[in-house]
Amino acid sequence: RSKEISGNSYHFFSEEMDNRTFESIKLENDLYKALEQNELVIFYQPQINSKTNSIEGVEALLRWNHPEKGMISPDKFIPIAEETGLIVSIGEWILKEACKQVKAWHDQGYPLISVSVNLSVRQFEQSNLFSIVKNVLNEVGLSPKYIHLELTENLIVKNTELIVETMKQLKGLGISIAIDDFGTGYSSLGYLKNLPISTLKIDKSFIQDMTKDDAAITNTIITLAKNLNLNVIAEGVEKKEQVDFLYARDCYMMQGYFFSRPMIAEDIAQKYFY
Ligand code: C2E
Numbered sequence: 001r002s003k004e005i006s007g008n009s010y011h012f013f014s015e016e017m018d019n020r021t022f023e024s025i026k027l028e029n030d031l032y033k034a035l036e037q038n039e040l041v042i043f044y045q046p047q048i049n050s051k052t053n054s055i056e057g058v059e060a061l062l063r064w065n066h067p068e069k070g071m072i073s074p075d076k077f078i079p080i081a082e083e084t085g086l087i088v089s090i091g092e093w094i095l096k097e098a099c100k101q102v103k104a105w106h107d108q109g110y111p112l113i114s115v116s117v118n119l120s121v122r123q124f125e126q127s128n129l130f131s132i133v134k135n136v137l138n139e140v141g142l143s144p145k146y147i148h149l150e151l152t153e154n155l156i157v158k159n160t161e162l163i164v165e166t167m168k169q170l171k172g173l174g175i176s177i178a179i180d181d182f183g184t185g186y187s188s189l190g191y192l193k194n195l196p197i198s199t200l201k202i203d204k205s206f207i208q209d210m211t212k213d214d215a216a217i218t219n220t221i222i223t224l225a226k227n228l229n230l231n232v233i234a235e236g237v238e239k240k241e242q243v244d245f246l247y248a249r250d251c252y253m254m255q256g257y258f259f260s261r262p263m264i265a266e267d268i269a270q271k272y273f274y
């Protein structure tokens, strides 16, 4: 840093802020190397049909096994990956790896489960997302009906022609699209009739406490899904009472620690396929 630049302004930064900045710069530098150094790991969390008590799908969740810091959660590094644009290559990697994994399970004669992959806005803003997804499915040889893409409402809010067009193309291929963290965004509900969405994923914040208001919101989302002919899945299900609550309201698809934490692929196979 030159004296001219730092001269007047350095004293605005406390030591703590400087440290944090240093931390995040280091993390950012490390992230550039994470993919090629095989530090990114995919955990899978089962999506359970509580009516049949069987696994119908898994959600692929990214982890970063940092050489010094250990396992880092996506909430800590996805924002950096998004800011730097690294999310585009990381996103393509996880899409392909997750599809390969599920295809391998199918080929081994295990149940024909689906895989849900989270996509960020940045991936949609790259104009070739559709061909990337299509190529991955072709290369891996996985039928589009086994892949679900999870988007959040902040992507819907943008509502650009490119995003809408890409969603329609993906849907046209036979891929289902779920709205993740449903109910926490700032979008109007109108998009549900115009966009090719198959599933609402009830945000875990409504499931966790189940206060009177949370329960009312959860009820409303389930009814909304039913009336619009959409699938609904609850995430963050940790307790038996939550399972019972959802079950009594015909919301059978559930994901959460009550059933299983996210695990590496081998553990999924061990627990569910043997
Ligand atoms: P999400 O897609 O909404 O994923 C659900 C999060 O809830 C996961 O956190 C999961 O581990 C956690 N979870 C599952 N069951 C329970 C439960 O019963 N109780 C509680 N308290 N939590 C539960 P995780 O794995 O830390 O991921 C956080 C977020 O990071 C994800 O939220 C998703 O938005 C993002 N993310 C993860 N992987 C990717 C990825 O490959 N690409 C992108 N763009 N985002 C990702």
Ligand code: MG
Pocket (backbone or CB within 6 Å): 059, 118, 150, 180
């Ligand atoms: Mg998700």
Ligand code: MG
Pocket (backbone or CB within 6 Å): 180, 181, 201, 203, 204, 235
């Ligand atoms: Mg979610």
Ligand code: MG
Pocket (backbone or CB within 6 Å): 181
């Ligand atoms: Mg989330």
